Amino acid sequence: MVRQNEIRENEVAVVPPAATDAGLVFIGRISTPWTSRMETPRQGRHDGPVCRIEIFEPWVLALKGVEAFERLEILYWLDRSRRDLVLQSPASNGEVHGTFSLRSPVRPNPIGTSIVKLEAVEGSSLLVRGLDCLDGTPLIDLKPDRTLFKPIAPPQRGDFETGDGKA
Ligand code: SAM
Structure with missing residues (x-):
């Protein structure tokens, strides 16, 4: 069952x-076909519907070069989530899991991430597949999929460090 902010059997809420x-700062807005959590995919898929990510000024210039990447990592703010559960029951069956062992939208800082397939850049908008958020979800950040990205800056010492150093 999809959560509409109710608390389920054995779930634990805290006072945050x-x-x-x-x-x-929200740098843009995501338009998707989904207006209800009952319909939104639990995880996006690369053959899912095309969604539009609109970038607000003054950030549009920051899109320079994104078209070189077939896939992007998108970070968004799941603005309609509750934020106070530490134990959750995704199956609504009384069995609970710690929030940090889940990818649930219900978390202290409701940040969602998806790797999307870039279909097109249209001015200040990106057309992508692979999202799983409600229409109007605020955009926090976007960056190349890390598996496609090689640092442009020269390497530094930590890049070569291996071993069992302690923090
Ligand atoms: N792919 C992201 C991740 O793994 O970080 C998000 C996964 S989360 C399970 C996706 C679900 O969050 C959707 O199925 C929907 O129920 C819910 N959701 C999507 N957009 C939301 C929003 N703006 N506010 C609250 N919940 C949202």
Whole structure:
């Protein structure tokens, strides 16, 4: 069952600490065919519907070069999620799992990530497949899929470090 913010059997909610402002800015907006959590895919698929990611000014220039990447990693703010559950029952059967062992949208900082297939760049918008968010979801960031990206800056010492160093 899809959650509409209810608490299920054996789930545990906490009183979260007051939010601190991490200084996030929403850099765009995602348009998808889904207006209800009952219909939204649990995870996007690369043969799913084309969705539009609109980038707001003054960030549009930052799209320079993205067309070189077949896949992008998208980070978005799951703005309609509750944020206070530490144990969750995705199957609504009384069996619970820790929030950090799940990819549930319900988390203290409801950040969703998807690797999407880039279909086209249209001015300040990207057309992509592979999203799983509601229409109007705010965009936090986008970057090349890490498996396609080679750092452009010269390597530095840590890049060559191996072993069992301790923090
Ligand atoms: N792919 C992302 C991840 O793994 O981080 C998100 C996965 S999450 C399971 C996807 C679900 O989040 C959707 O099926 C929908 O129920 C819910 N969802 C999507 N957009 C949302 C939004 N803006 N606010 C709250 N919930 C949302």
